[in-house]
Amino acid sequence: xxxxxxxxxxxxxxxxxxxxxxxxxxxxxxxxxxxxxxxxxxxxxxxxxxxxxxxxxxxxxxxxxxxxxxxxxxxxxxxxxxxxxxxxxxxxxxxxxxxxxxxxxxxxxxxxxxxxxxxxxxxxxxxxxxxxxxxxxxxxxxxxxxxxxxxxxxxxxxxxxxxxxxxxxxxxxxxxxxxxxxxxxxxxxxxxxxxxxxxxxxxxxxxxxxxxxxxxxxxxxxxxxxxxxxxxxxxxxxxxxxxxxxxxxxxxxxxxxxxxxxxxxxxxxxxxxxxxxxxxxxxxxxxxxxxxxxxxxxxxxxxxxxxxxxxxxxxxxxxxxxxxxxxxxxxxxxxxxxxxxxxxxxxxxxxxxxxxxxxxxxxxxxxxxxxxxxxxxxxxxxxxxxxxxxxxxxxxxxxxxxxxxxxxxxxxxxxxxxxxxxxxxxxxxxxxxxxxxxxxxxxxxxxxxxxxxxxxxxxxxxxxxxxxxxxxxxxxxxxxxxxxxxxxxxxxxxxxxxxxxxxxxxxxxxxxxxxxxxxxxxxxxxxxxxxxxxxxxxxxxxxxxxxxxxxxxxx
Numbered sequence: 001x002x003x004x005x006x007x008x009x010x011x012x013x014x015x016x017x018x019x020x021x022x023x024x025x026x027x028x029x030x031x032x033x034x035x036x037x038x039x040x041x042x043x044x045x046x047x048x049x050x051x052x053x054x055x056x057x058x059x060x061x062x063x064x065x066x067x068x069x070x071x072x073x074x075x076x077x078x079x080x081x082x083x084x085x086x087x088x089x090x091x092x093x094x095x096x097x098x099x100x101x102x103x104x105x106x107x108x109x110x111x112x113x114x115x116x117x118x119x120x121x122x123x124x125x126x127x128x129x130x131x132x133x134x135x136x137x138x139x140x141x142x143x144x145x146x147x148x149x150x151x152x153x154x155x156x157x158x159x160x161x162x163x164x165x166x167x168x169x170x171x172x173x174x175x176x177x178x179x180x181x182x183x184x185x186x187x188x189x190x191x192x193x194x195x196x197x198x199x200x201x202x203x204x205x206x207x208x209x210x211x212x213x214x215x216x217x218x219x220x221x222x223x224x225x226x227x228x229x230x231x232x233x234x235x236x237x238x239x240x241x242x243x244x245x246x247x248x249x250x251x252x253x254x255x256x257x258x259x260x261x262x263x264x265x266x267x268x269x270x271x272x273x274x275x276x277x278x279x280x281x282x283x284x285x286x287x288x289x290x291x292x293x294x295x296x297x298x299x300x301x302x303x304x305x306x307x308x309x310x311x312x313x314x315x316x317x318x319x320x321x322x323x324x325x326x327x328x329x330x331x332x333x334x335x336x337x338x339x340x341x342x343x344x345x346x347x348x349x350x351x352x353x354x355x356x357x358x359x360x361x362x363x364x365x366x367x368x369x370x371x372x373x374x375x376x377x378x379x380x381x382x383x384x385x386x387x388x389x390x391x392x393x394x395x396x397x398x399x400x401x402x403x404x405x406x407x408x409x410x411x412x413x414x415x416x417x418x419x420x421x422x423x424x425x426x427x428x429x430x431x432x433x434x435x436x437x438x439x440x441x442x443x444x445x446x447x448x449x450x451x452x453x454x455x456x457x458x459x460x461x462x463x464x465x466x467x468x469x470x471x472x473x474x475x476x477x478x479x480x481x482x483x484x485x486x487x488x489x490x491x492x493x494x495x496x497x498x499x500x501x502x503x504x505x506x507x508x509x510x511x512x513x514x515x516x517x518x519x520x521x522x523x524x525x526x527x528x529x530x531x532x533x534x535x536x537x538x539x540x541x542x543x544x545x546x547x548x549x550x551x552x553x554x555x
Contacts, residue, residue, distance in 0.1 A: 025193025101387035109143030184212030186237030241282035272297025293348030320441030351380035351388035
């Protein structure tokens, strides 16, 4: 008789698997040159070592935002005072090709824009996989291909033919091309076309930061070094020195992984969040072996102010976006503190991007843009910045002239110590501007945000709208102001209350006046705008749900 209490087969055992990274997006032409087994293995190691720390840092962000929203203003940290008070430490500074950064051009990494940037005559190209790139799967991997080919001198592009003739051929013709500084996406973003499985079997979308950084570094670091440059990065959206430390550990591990000298990587950190403005010394310190400098990311900084203070009352409500200039008190304090902090530590201070752009079809627009950009760059050079950003190649001579006037033959002015600058916590939070919210300003925000989101959903990340260069950061300002004005019961200068109903009317006007075509995304854009501007809750970033809903492709 068989003893039915005894199993006749061995019990099932759970076999522990190691971490893995799976490609879940479609693999198109040449994608296999980027998504190689060796590159995927490197990305797997990055996620295995750093994914959980990334989640911890994002949780810290949420706690800090809650504290500020609950009435606890940010301040300079007591627990890191020893770092700020120690006058002896310095950052690594410039790597080869980064000694002179007086004009940097920014832009996305598609083939045409890559070639235009490399031919521009700028000292540096910010190759932007972040706010100037819509993170379609094609743009993410296609951008990596553009960079790979450009670094090896193999990049060319032919535009599609049209009724007016054959396509135009684009090639890199400049004898001296800009030093490439690549900007990966921020810690808060994910790449849903790659899935990480951790050692416990838990599945999660890959970190966009680690994907963008990892693929570019793995494929290009050695070639960049052989070209006399190096693997250089702009680091976006940091909010604390702990986040900077996480990046520094990523850099150290990556250098060791491929066998290059510690400190070969150089990072420039964008100070574009309110919390980071209170930790500039600490961010430099944590990245000191890999750090080249800081950048004043003005547009995201304004967005961060609004986001953190959106519910704190009328005193924290800002007027029309056009009135928030670089000379208002809180912006002036933030940029002067950045220059002083950088130069004290041997770091470059890089200025921000004026949104005004020229028009090759309209001389009046061009003249106005040059006048405004010239004034902006003159102020930056006079304040001690070592370089600045432009978004259009026609603005390079204007920006360079202002920095040449101050720098002369010197590559930078790091030796200029701003001992005259004394910025307090209250200075950084002085949001007084004294200007009204106007009906034109409200309508402009609705129009710009919807038109930008529509282009973003079609795969465009940097868009010229009303003679301004708009990207994800400026769209964030527009939609967050609308949300705050509604929830703080604000009115325009003519007494009209800014309500959800009022905004709905403006949405209808914008859609009615839009130039519609087959395949446009205006209806989807309006849906996204309503979600991020009219909802009860305030989404931290407009791109999060829009990406998941509209840009993720299945294999």
